[in-house]
Amino acid sequence: MRHTLPIGKLSRREILRRGLLGIAGLSLGDTGRLLAATSPRQRPIPAKPHARSVIQIWMWGGPSHLDTFDPKPDAGRDFCGPLDQALKTNVAGIRINPLLPELAKCADRYSIIRSMTHGVNSHETASYLVQTGHPLEHGLVHPSVGAVVSLHKGYDKGYKGRVPPYVVLTSPQGRFSEAGFIGNAYAPFSTGSDPNRDRFEVEGIVLEGISPERLDQRRRLLHDLDTLGRSQPGLPAFREFDNLEAPSYEMIKNAGDVFDLTHEKDSLRDRYGRTTFGQSCLVARRLVEHGVPYITINYHGWDTHKIHFQTMQRKLPEMDNGMATLIQDLNDRGLLESTIIWWSGEFGRTPRVQWEAPWNGGRGHHGSCFSALLAGGGFAGGHVIGATDERGETVADRPVYPRDLLASLYTRLGIDPDGILSNNKGLHVPVLPPADATDSSATLTEIM
Secondary structure, eight states: OOOOOOOOOOOOHHHHHHHHHHHHOOOHHHHHHHHOOOOGGGSOSSSSSOEEEEEEETTTTOSSTTTTTTTTTSOOHHTTTTOOOOEEOSSOOOOTTTTOOOHTTGGGEEEEEEEOOOOOHHHHHHHHHHHHHHHTTTTTTOOOHHHHHHHHHSGGGGGOOOOOHHHHHHHHOOOOOOTTTGGGGSSOOOOOOTSSSSSSOOOTTSTTTTOOHHHHHHHHHHHHOOOHHOOOTTTTHHHHEEEEEEEHHHHHHHHHHHHHHGGGHHHHHHHOOSSEEEEEEHHHHHHHHTTOOOHHHHHHOOOSSSSSHHHHHHHHHHHHHHHHHHHHHHHHHHHHGEEEEEESSSEOOOOOOOTTTTTSSSSEEEOOOOHHHHEEOOOOOSSSEOOTTTSSEEEOOOBBBBHHHHHHHHHHHTTTTTTTOOSSSSOOBBOOOOGGGGGGSSOHHHHH
């Protein structure tokens, strides 16, 4: 029984889209005492979707589960290093890393999956598996979750947002082609730049050194130089260009406004943290407010083979401020119930610390078990799903595979995990592989 701790021709819309881009911890014993006696398969999955948007916090490189949401304070120095404590949260029985005090205050709003597993220790293959739910196949690249959501909730389905339906802050994931075989029309728009700068110069939208006023001046100059167009106003090609130009410029101006953090109070920006990650979380909230279906924050810096614990002293407080404020801010605005926050990397890191040279206190890749976090979008908070052994080396209870997690996300978004991915190549490929093909339990019914 598995348990849960209570706790050839472009459309007009595509031309516009392209124009926009081109113009501008518990011990195992504690866990056993706190387990609930309800099997996930006994709970029905509601048919009505809850979520409209997803904010994916992609922990590029793979974060340590022991040093985030699955602490093992009794495992000893060779496993804990200096992070040998566990912090109580506002949910009885749930403990996390002491460097995450703000997240400890809102544990009732998220659930932790401590038994993620796939057994892959390669960045590229593990990233592909977690981001698509499919094992690597020769000759076929499956789309990432963001591309699938863009396919089902983007331009083709009536999306009319100011910015593309799939946005990455600030650089692409980079391990594989996110759109896969469904095509680049569903690929992410990568913002580039840094939202923590005085001006967030979003690629193709907010140009370096070019104010909105100067952009208008350039447009007027272009019109003044367009003598051929003025001399033949009835020419169909020119008329089509004119029809597209005005809305394209308007989209640039409007999109620039979406990314403009000067509209936010300084006190709120300070709460998120004046870091690239903290301000990316704030931008993500603004994108959700404007109806963007899928936002990825590509959070670098977690591939800590060396000086791991020094890096954690810096990165964990940064993550704590950004994530906790994002959860609270969405909740305060009535957006958390319709927005999924998904925190995960491609795998965890080796529980046993590599003290020897050249690692000098690092952690390697660990696909046997790792953690993920889900908040909002109709997922229940205050739960822990699964458990690892007393050293965090293997899954001890309720293994959760990437397919399980992604099926749960899709279900919450109203996307059929068993449906067929629309494409122009004539391929008959399901959104996710069958559950029995991945040794999977299908969905996270404990929190659904």
